[in-house]
Amino acid sequence: MGSVAAGSGEDRSGAGPSVLDVLALEEIDRDLYRSTLLFTDPFPLYGGQVAAQALYAAGRTLGADRLPHSLHGYFLRSGDAARPTIFRVDRDRDGGSFSARRVVAVQGGDVIFSMSASFSVPGPGPDQQVQETPTVEAPDALPRFDLPRLFSMAARRPEQPFPAAHRPTRFWARSTVALPDDPLVHACVLTYLSDIGTGLSALPEDEAAPGPSLDHAVWFHRHARLDDWVLMDMVPRTVSGGRGWYTGSITTPSGVLAASFAQETLFRPGRNPFRPGS
Template sequence: MTATAGGPTLLDVLTLEEIDRDLYRSTLLFTDPLPLYGGQVAAQALLAAGRTVAPERLPHSLHGYFLRSGDAARPTVFRVDRDRDGGSFSARRVVAVQGGEVVLSMSASFQAPTAGPDLQVAAAPAAEPPQDSVPFTLPRLFTMESRRPAQPHPGASSPTRFWARATVPLPGDPLLQACGLTYLSDIGTGLAALPEDEAAPGPTLDHAVWFHRPARLDEWVLVDLVPHTVSGGRGWYTGSVTTGDGVLAASLAQETLFRPGRNPFRPGR
């Protein structure tokens, strides 16, 4: 599927062709001067893995390593290995391949519905509601809109706390909703809060998401990204995704290359 004049949508991103058992291929192709967006390939890898488990088993975590730059104008092939199907959990490994080389390696785990306590220790981050927040554009995301509430780091080069939602209706399929959240989870960086001229965040090295509770991505969710440390040429931050009514839907952690030089996220640079 090549992008048309109307532009691709999040549903186009979350469409895979089944080539053979445990083998899938992306169908959305478009020209992009930047390397393939990591959130796209991660969301598609999770979708491929989810297609190989029982439909009632939903993702509860993923851990991915970005190994090479990809090209949005080329299809990506996803090969799934079925590591284990236990009584409650299913474990999968996925490699995303372009031109015979692995661009992403991911482990994902899925869980059958389980009864038990439901406890959220901390309240959602403080933020004005979307209707009272300033519109802004999240780069690289198809059919997503965003709002910027008051910032915990006012001097950050890009927002570290923002609302986002898909502008196209999404099916109620919880797997697709989790993949939409994964697509969103790689945008922005908590490292944007660090001083602008000390070092430059670079490509993502690894990315992890834990899915705690369901969240619809065609409704507003609040993303909050928190920087923690820089050492050894790597920067690390964590984040949370909460629903509009304050329910913690997911947590994330990401590590990126971090090099001396000006921060490329600073507008005008």
């Protein structure tokens, strides 16, 4: 895959880093990459950032005909946005149609994140979408709201399926910088977006609240441009043993299911220590 130039693209949101700067990795050796965007942040390194960078590093070891169809990542330690992250890619297998990669993200000699990702050559077969996508208002007429911690991403808030949730579980989002015509880049930006928010915000906070992410999985079904609007929809599923689990979907304005994802987080008594105001 081709590389992303830092800061490239038409910036529709003004000055400052963009999601393309997030993906601007320096190749320091074969299958070894280093992040270049450094900034101060009072909170631990955003998990969606390191996951998107890990997926991009893995994709850089493949040809343009192989695109990610799934990833499974584990958040092992807190990272620091002011320090570079090293990504080491292991080429587990290259078959006739599928390629498997493992990536570890390291800061200060410690692994902060690990990922298994699978890539495939698109093949023939039926294209069916069984479940209907949510019916919501079009994004352009909706009020804006902030997606904290994300660079160059805009959001709009439609009517909520869980009105009492302390954070939206359904929203439109898109990159505010034009993205190159590289499906890997769009898959990485989708990954960057997929970790923001939580379906568990729909649950009462009287006794417990969602905390740091433990693991995250994404399945890429169909291509979607992330510099156009996509709808994030998250649904709480279960809480048990101090952990909470939710699922989500990302669909296009025409109702095409682009990706599905699932995440498990800590869910223990007390307020989330990483939430502003906690």
